[in-house]
Amino acid sequence: MGHYSYFVTIFLMVAGLYVTIARGNLVKKLVGLSICQTSVYLLYLAPGKLIGATAPIVAPQYATYSNPLPHVLILTAIVVGVATLALGLALVVRIREAYGSIEEDQILAEDGRRDAAA
């Protein structure tokens, strides 16, 4: 069971990737992408945590503490993830205004129709 967190990480990663690739709805694609990104947070955080340890406080009564670096890194990664999601959703709004749909197959069919007309 020592690798429990890795199994969860890999399950989330693969599930997210699958949704991103297999779903035609642009919002669902972004949901999948977010799940995939979230799995990475776990990959970093789980090994940095020691059970029973505290935050890194330099004082004689605290002997064992968790590694703070992965937490800091993931804080940055979360910000990046939020920015990506926000930009992706903004693009979906614009796509919906331009095409009247957020289903990939309908959008591609729309573009194809215009090519045929041109």
Place this chain on the structure above:
Amino acid sequence: MLEHLPALQVVVPLMSAPLIVLLRRPGAAWLVSTLASFAAFAIAVALALRVAATGTVSYAMGSWPPPWGIEYRVDALSAFMLVLVAGVAALVMPYARRSVAAEVPERQVYLFYAMYCLCVAGLLGMTITGDLFNVFVFLEISSLSTYVLIALGRGRRALLAAFQYLIVGTIGATFYVIGIGLLYLVTGSLNFVDVAQRLSGVGELRPVLAALAFITVGLGLKLALFPLHQWLPNAYAYAPSVVTTFLAATATKVSVYVLVRFYFLVFAPSQALEGVPVGAVLVALSAAAILAMSLVAVFQPDLKRMFAYSSVAQIGYITLGLGVANESALTGSLAHLVNHGVTKCALFLLVGGIVLRGGDTSFASLAGLGRRMPWTSFGIVIAGLSLIGVPATAGFTSKWYLIAGAAEQGSWWIVALLVAGSLIAVAYVWRFVEVAYLAPAPAGAAVHEPPWSMRIPQAVAVALCVVLGLFTAFNVGYARRAVDLLLGGGQ
């Protein structure tokens, strides 16, 4: 002041972006971003000269010494890339004023320049930093701004192209973070040099292999390594001309550069990769890219799309040299980073002029272009010759080294492949010549070239295609020094 040049290299364009958003007026936005890109170019040249004189420059960000703090590291390889990225950024700026005004709605122009500055800052940051995680942060800064820049293109297809690139680019960046996460778990360090030292002499280790796989696929998506290139043709075809030019000349090249750093300075010193056919896989994918994508380019109905597919093929030449990985082939690869960057920069600048005057780049509407835009057509032919690799052009020198590298290794099929790729390039450049010079011009068409502010950057880029073929001190000279660094283990 001077010792802070490595930090200023990134900070100047980075801080220009919020300044531009505050200024809002299109003219002021253009001026700030022009000054920032020229300042970045001046800093890059100053750093390159210092590296040439005194060797590697290491800068401790916030005075935290590496490997604990973030190190900015300028060595022969990164100085070379900084000059390329900042040089193209500066060259494109005088051109951008008219081109952007014509292609982007006026109320969005200031956002365009803000995003452009962020993109430049991101690419320069990826190049200069010596920290694995910092590469990811700058990669995302440049990627996020790139998605916005592509979405600013005319027509709704630009939106879809930007969205598709966002999905693929984010998967690529996520794979990259997974890769460096695994490396961090194994080594406990995030500094390139420190990780390489801790990995040296390590035997076969599965997390390192997994890290290699994730980093290769992640960066492969960003650099459009065949068959991970599907995002690129649409993104290039529908983005504003200035964006296409800048991305084609720099963005994919910086990802190649990061991959080179990983292969030769992080993974090579460890024994973990012995028996893993990284080189063979790269050579096979590159060969497929060169043949398949050149052939696809021949059959494109649109000039901009044709050059976009040709970019994927040309990236194949660069990764081919990394796969062969002897001294000549690597020199060819690194020189091709610059040569292809300059050549594609020239081509897309010229195509942007056609967009400004005609608005359409499909071959059907280019008939008789040689009479309507004689200088533009002539420029495309010269840069096209460099794309093919005709002697006395930039493209020739790098292909020569690639062929020499393949021949040294005795891989004659690679030599044949390189020649075949060049012959197919003749076919697609000829398509332009045929349409522009041999097809009759529509009646009543007068000579109508783009304005001087666009013609001068175009002329400089086309001239560089020839100058870099005749005087190889910058491209091949610097590439050689960088190869010494790579094969010497980073010292």
